Amino acid sequence: MTKNKVLKQTEIRKKRKSIKLSWGWFFTYSFMIGLVAFTALPLIYMVSTAFKPIDELFIYPPRFLVRKPTLTNFSNLLTALSSSEVPFTRYILNSVVTAVTTVVLTVIVSAMGAFSLVKYRPKGSDAMFKIILAALMFSPHVTQIPTYMVVNSLGMINRYSALIIPKIAVAYNFFLMKQFIEQMPDVLMEAARIDGANEWYLFWKIVMPSLKPAWATLVVFSFVANWNDYFSPLIFITSQAMKTLPLALQTIAGGLSIARAGAVGAATFLMTLPTIIIFTLMQARVMETMVHSGIKA
Amino acid sequence: MAVDMDVRTGEQTAHKTSFSSWRKSLKKREREITAYLFLAPFVILFTIFIIIPVAVSFGLSFTRYNMLESPVWIGLTNFKILLMDDDIFLIALKNTLVFAFITGPLGYIMSFMAAWVINQLKYKNAFALAFYAPSITSGIAMSVVWMYFFSGDRYGLINNILINLGFIVEPILWNMNEKTILPVVMIISVWMSMGTGFLVFLAGLQNVSRELYEAAAIDGIGSRFQELWYITLPLMKPQLLFGAINAIVGSFGVFDIAVSVAGIPSPNYAAHTIVAHLYDFAFIRFQMGYASAVSVCLFAITFVLGRVSMRLFSSED
Numbered sequence: 001m002t003k004n005k006v007l008k009q010t011e012i013r014k015k016r017k018s019i020k021l022s023w024g025w026f027f028t029y030s031f032m033i034g035l036v037a038f039t040a041l042p043l044i045y046m047v048s049t050a051f052k053p054i055d056e057l058f059i060y061p062p063r064f065l066v067r068k069p070t071l072t073n074f075s076n077l078l079t080a081l082s083s084s085e086v087p088f089t090r091y092i093l094n095s096v097v098t099a100v101t102t103v104v105l106t107v108i109v110s111a112m113g114a115f116s117l118v119k120y121r122p123k124g125s126d127a128m129f130k131i132i133l134a135a136l137m138f139s140p141h142v143t144q145i146p147t148y149m150v151v152n153s154l155g156m157i158n159r160y161s162a163l164i165i166p167k168i169a170v171a172y173n174f175f176l177m178k179q180f181i182e183q184m185p186d187v188l189m190e191a192a193r194i195d196g197a198n199e200w201y202l203f204w205k206i207v208m209p210s211l212k213p214a215w216a217t218l219v220v221f222s223f224v225a226n227w228n229d230y231f232s233p234l235i236f237i238t239s240q241a242m243k244t245l246p247l248a249l250q251t252i253a254g255g256l257s258i259a260r261a262g263a264v265g266a267a268t269f270l271m272t273l274p275t276i277i278i279f280t281l282m283q284a285r286v287m288e289t290m291v292h293s294g295i296k297a
Numbered sequence: 298m299a300v301d302m303d304v305r306t307g308e309q310t311a312h313k314t315s316f317s318s319w320r321k322s323l324k325k326r327e328r329e330i331t332a333y334l335f336l337a338p339f340v341i342l343f344t345i346f347i348i349i350p351v352a353v354s355f356g357l358s359f360t361r362y363n364m365l366e367s368p369v370w371i372g373l374t375n376f377k378i379l380l381m382d383d384d385i386f387l388i389a390l391k392n393t394l395v396f397a398f399i400t401g402p403l404g405y406i407m408s409f410m411a412a413w414v415i416n417q418l419k420y421k422n423a424f425a426l427a428f429y430a431p432s433i434t435s436g437i438a439m440s441v442v443w444m445y446f447f448s449g450d451r452y453g454l455i456n457n458i459l460i461n462l463g464f465i466v467e468p469i470l471w472n473m474n475e476k477t478i479l480p481v482v483m484i485i486s487v488w489m490s491m492g493t494g495f496l497v498f499l500a501g502l503q504n505v506s507r508e509l510y511e512a513a514a515i516d517g518i519g520s521r522f523q524e525l526w527y528i529t530l531p532l533m534k535p536q537l538l539f540g541a542i543n544a545i546v547g548s549f550g551v552f553d554i555a556v557s558v559a560g561i562p563s564p565n566y567a568a569h570t571i572v573a574h575l576y577d578f579a580f581i582r583f584q585m586g587y588a589s590a591v592s593v594c595l596f597a598i599t600f601v602l603g604r605v606s607m608r609l610f611s612s613e614d
Contacts, residue, residue: 024522032414035407036424036487039431046442061461062445063451092302113339120332128340135347136542137603139550141572142596145357145579145589146350149364169342199331220433228435230553231572235580245438250557253441268438275433290500292533295542296612 041270043235048073050269057261073266086241088267091248098163098244099226105168106222107215112178115207119189129178133295135171141231148235162236163244173218175219179292180214216285224275314501351596357589364583375590386591388566389574392479396570397548400487405544408491409537412523413496425499436485440557443485447471447558449610478559478567485554490547494540501536506531539608549595552576573594 044065049057077088117125147166156162192206208215220233220281230246237243243251249271253264279286335498358375362368368407408428431439446454449470456468471477505528513528530537552572559568561577571591579588 024520028410028414030412035411036427039428039491042439042442042446042488043430043434045445046439048347049442051447058452060452061457062454109338109342112335112501116332116335120328120335122329122336124331131348132343134600135343137546137571137597138351138599139546141552141575142592143347143350144393144575144586145592146353146360147346148579149353150350152364164347165342168337169346169348171343174343176337192593199328203335203554221494224433227434228437230437231576232436233578237598246435246553249435249441250437264441268441271438272434273436276430279429279433280426283426286496287425287500287503289494291504293497294501294537295538295607296535 009101023088042283046265046268046272049265052260052262052265056076057265059171073262074270077266086243086248088248090230090241091245092270094160095227095245098160099223101160102164102167102203102218102226103222104162106170106173107218109168109179109219110170110173111208111211111215112203115211118178118181119186124199131172132174132178136175136244136295143233144235151236154237158237158239158242160242163226163229163232165227167232170208173222176221176289176293177188177211177214179288179294180211183292184210189258213285214289216282217289220286223278227275306544307401311506323500331418354592354596357586358593360586360589361584362589364585366425368586371586373499375587376593379587379590380593384454385566385569386571386574389569389571392569393549393551393571394566396479396483396486396551397545400483400490400549400551401587403546404490404548405494405540406485406495408495408540409498410493412495412502413529414433416502421499425496428495429492431489432495434489437557439489440485440554443470443481443488443556449473453582472558473564475565475567478563482551482555482568485558486548489554490544493543497534497536497540497543501533502529505532534610534612538606539607541610542603545599545606549599549602 048064048066050073051071052066053068053070053072056063056067116122117128151157151162151166183236188206188210192202194221197205197270229244229247230250233247235243237247246266249264249267252260355369359370359372360368361371361375411428415421415428418424448454448456448473449468451457451468453461453468453470454463459465460468469477471481508529509532510524513524518524518527521575550572551570555563555568555570555573562571563569563573571594575588575591575595578584578591
């Protein structure tokens with residue numbers, strides 16, 4: 001972009017920033033403030049509850065914000081509950097292992113597949129992309145029954161692999177990867193080929209680094225989806241020691257016994273924190289990828 | 298001399314091209330093999346866990362199958378029972394449709410409005426994070442948080458406010474009263490689902506070229522709302538389509554929030570959904586044939602609506 005153009009654009013942007021006061025804008029802004037309150041309040045309440053001491057948890061009338069924050073809820077969650085059969089840390093471990101493994105594998109498998117589909121265009125790639133587009137259009141629950149039979153017959157029930165292997169090839173992830181690769185120029189690849197690089201080297205050293213925004217986005221989406229997934233562990237995991245956080249949280253929260261209210265608050269906080277951190281770290285790259293997410297039909 | 302030279306270089310190039318074309322075809326062959334090797338892991342897993350399961354679901358929906366004995370072909374019986382005699386499925390269908398047709402469009406429109414406004418504000422990223430955060434939280438965890446708000450006693454924040462304002466005398470049992478269960482599930486779901494479309498829309502809006510607005514201003518398009526209608530929306534059709542498909546799939550798959558708010562089965566099936574019915578028959582009663590018929594219904598609904606939205610947001614015109 002030339003300097004002139006940049007100057008011109010900032011000028012336009014400045015002009016667009018000065019918003020005329022009108023009824024339309026008044027309503028738009030009130031709507032936005034209402035909307036932000038709607039999205040933020042439960043999260044603020046969650047954070048505040050996690051740090052509430054026991055007397056503040058059961059105060060009447062209920063209070064929104066914490067007065068004297070404490071870490072007792074967290075230590076209760078991690079120590080007091082460990083006296084039960086399965087310590088809470090075990091659920092954290094289960095969730096971390098399955099979510100991280102799934103994320104790594106889905107990123108690599110989707111990137112390799114989408115790269116091949118876009119840049120080599122092997123026979124049948126159009127048909128394959130149509131199938132993937134169609135697969136975007138039904139919920140994953142549709143395939144759960146036969147998937148359960150496969151998982152069951154492979155003896156994967158109550159194993160980490162049941163939560164990992166069926167969730168590597170996801171249409172949504174492949175679609176995002178493919179959209180992003182499509183606008184990647186071939187120049188770098190051609191240059192490396194002339195230098196005698198083989199395709200495998202090319203993929204890892206040239207393609208993957210330039211796909212960083214796309215796989216950062218998949219890291220976020222795939223981590224969020226698997227970390228929060230409730231349905232798969234519900235049907236594939238029956239042993240208490242193999243349960244992941246959503247199921248564990250549901251067990252702890254079940255009945256909402258008074259002694260556990262604080263621990264539940266701490267658990268919801270701990271469960272939410274990683275997804276927010278990962279998204280915040282990758283936000284810029286996610287936005288860069290989502291620009292290409294549209295479907296041209 | 299000159300002619301001689303010409304002939305010789307010509308010969309040399311001819312020789313060279315045949316050699317390089319041989320090398321090229323080798324390279325081409327090698328690349329074809331790599332192409333298939335790169336694609337193989339995805340295709341194999343996708344076939345085993347998506348394509349075959351969809352086909353098997355269709356097949357099983359015409360059978361009676363309990364996973365112990367081999368499936369028995371019973372034709373359309375499952376569908377007949379499902380749509381004529383299974384009152385609970387009809388409740389689930391009604392609940393899911395009510396849920397989807399309210400929360401889907403509501404979440405979709407609100408997230409577009411939010412993206413459109415936030416795109417014009419300063420500190421875009423901070424606003425985006427605030428708005429997106431709910432959708433990356435866990436439905437289970439957030440139902441727990443929301444149940445503090447909707448707690449059925451006086452400690453519940455909403456009951457407390459309503460009592461103080463004099464609207465009600467007795468606290469409302471939000472998650473046990475048949476009339477309030479579904480609305481509570483809907484509020485939580487809208488709250489959680491706005492973010493997914495939001496990111497797509499925000500990214501799409503950032504991609505609309507500023508020069509178009511300038512040109513439009515010359516053509517006499519004055520207000521922001523006219524800009525939105527005549528320029529932004531038509532340009533964003535691909536993003537609108539992607540967002541719509543996500544919204545459809547998300548809202549018809551409602552399950553975990555409903556379960557953690559009202560349990561399974563919920564009081565008088567007030568929060569029973571298609572997926573809850575599927576779960577009940579497949580993984581509690583192990584009537585896989587019947588449950589497959591349920592999943593075929595779910596598939597058909599989302600697929601048809603997906604096709605409709607593809608028509609609606611078609612970029613060709």
